[in-house]
Amino acid sequence: MNEHPEPGRPWQGPGNGPAGWGLPPDPHGGGLDPYTPSAGGYMPAEGATPLPGEPTLLTIGDIAVTQNTVITPAGRFPIKGTVWTVTDMSRAEQHTPTWAIVVAILVFWWTCLLGLLFLLVKETRVNGHVQVTVQGAGHHHSTLVPVSNRVIVTQVNHQVNHARSLAA
Incomplete structure (x- = not known):
């Protein structure tokens, strides 16, 4: 699935993409923060x-x-x-x-x-x-x-x- 943003429309990141991507929408409206679990980013390992x-x-x-x-x-x-x-x-x-x-x-x-x-x-x-x-x-x-x-x-x-x- 190789989709590009429409001309003149900025890329919003996968969190704001179609629901078919299976990712939660970003509550802040931008891209995903890779280190904040509440924003759908990476989860820390146990004990870390x-x-x-x-x-x-x-x-x-x-x-x-x-x-x-x-x-x-x-x-x-x-x-x-x-x-x-x-x-x-x-x-x-x-x-x-x-x-x-x-x-x-x-x-x-x-x-x-x-x-x-x-x-x-x-x-x-x-x-x-x-x-x-x-x-x-x-x-x-x-x-x-x-x-x-x-x-x-x-x-x-x-x-x-x-x-x-x-x-x-």
């Missing part, structure tokens, strides 16, 4: 009921972590005893930038081989993603975090180490 007003300490992709709870799209579960795994699937590529090629061509006409030195200039591009997996209390969830530089890889590793310290 967070404290009222418990703040989110960190977010890794679509995984949120509070002091006592891990929140994923599949549900909530206690953070104690969880196992966190990080897999760096990024890669670094070196290439000659466009500006160096243009300068090499322009300088080559004036000083012959001196312009070729600009072709030795290299830039490093990082792309790919980091996979973070959390397992615990009968749940397993994996998320991918896109990477555009090495700082993001380091940041994700620090966040997972923080989550590991909360799980201990």
Whole structure:
């Protein structure tokens, strides 16, 4: 069933869709809140009921972590005893930038081989993603975090180490 909203009419989310979808309507008139059971979102796992007003300490992709709870799209579960795994699937590529090629061509006409030195200039591009997996209390969830530089890889590793310290 692939239905698109009518032109000029904003998408209201599945909660406000046809009754045939089998989802309760959203009482707030917008999309579903995935972490509020009263709005038809995901139900917490047994024993993982967070404290009222418990703040989110960190977010890794679509995984949120509070002091006592891990929140994923599949549900909530206690953070104690969880196992966190990080897999760096990024890669670094070196290439000659466009500006160096243009300068090499322009300088080559004036000083012959001196312009070729600009072709030795290299830039490093990082792309790919980091996979973070959390397992615990009968749940397993994996998320991918896109990477555009090495700082993001380091940041994700620090966040997972923080989550590991909360799980201990």
